[in-house]
Structure formats: structure tokens, C-alpha cells
Amino acid sequence: MIRSILRRSLDSAEVKLGAPVDYLRYVAEHDPGAMVKFGMLQPASAHRKVLPPEVYHAARIAATQAADCGTCVQIEVNAARASGVPAATIRAVLSGDPLSAPEADAIAFAKMTASGEDPTEPRQRLLERFGDRGVVEAALAVTTAQVYPTMKRALGYATACSLVEVDV
DSSP: OHHHHHHHHHHHHHHHHTSOOHHHHHHHHHOHHHHHHHHTTHHHHTOOSSSOHHHHHHHHHHHHHHHOSSHHHHHHHHHHHHTTOOHHHHHHHHHTOOOOHHHHHHHHHHHHHHHTOOOHHHHHHHHHHHHHHHHHHHHHHHHHHHHHHHHHHHTTOOOSOOOOOOOO
């Protein structure tokens, strides 16, 4: 019974995300309890109260790019578009083109955190602009953005890169 509920939930998630989640189907099939627990991460990965959508999604896209070059990045791009982030901003994040200071700081924070560098400088600028809650949101955005591609890679589902297309 739980497997059929999880399958329907994953069918819905694929439609919402605009990308396949085969690795999550694997988890649901082989350990439904683990899938339920993993699913509890979703509210944390969507937490945003202080950061503007452009800043939040710039951090998530950059963090995901550090861990994945295909489907997970596309999911983040789709989420940014659904939040109203302009396509030009998303393209700039993906290509490394210059952006305004808040987005650039979020990207630097995400990339440095993901690579194990000390992100003190961009974190301080985010703190000055958005306060402690903004830094917590940015940290949560970066951390949770990397969980999904890490899980996918650990299960053997991240075997090839695919081109990310931004729908304008």
C-alpha cells in the first residue's frame, strides 16, 4: 500500500518538477520507509521567507551545479522560473555572467560552501543585506540543493550529464 502511495506521489512530483526522479523510485521500491523519511526533507528544501526569489534560486542553482550538471539543475531552473525569476537572470547564473550584488554574493556563497572553501566574505555581505535569517535561508538552500544530486549519484543514477535548457 505504501509503495502505491509513493508511486503516485512520485508521478505527481515528476510532473511538478518537469524531470524524471528514477532514483527516488528506486528508493521507494526498495525501502519505502527510507523514502518517507527522505521526503521529509522537502519542506526544508523549499524554505524561503527573507531572501528574494532571485537570490534564493541563484544560490540553489549554483549549489546544484556544483553537484550535478543535468536533471537536478534543470529542476532548480524550473523551480526558479515557477517563482518568477527572469530567464535572463537564470541564464546569467548558469553561464557565470555578471549579476547584481545580492545574486553574485549568493552564487559565491554557494560555490564556496559546496567546494569546501570558507565563504566568510559573501556570507558577511548576505548578513549585512538580509540579516541572520537570510544567511540561515541561504545556508539551507545550499545544503538541501546538494542533497538530491548527492543521493542520485550515490545510488548510481547520475551517470551522464545532460544539457540544461532554460525555457524563456
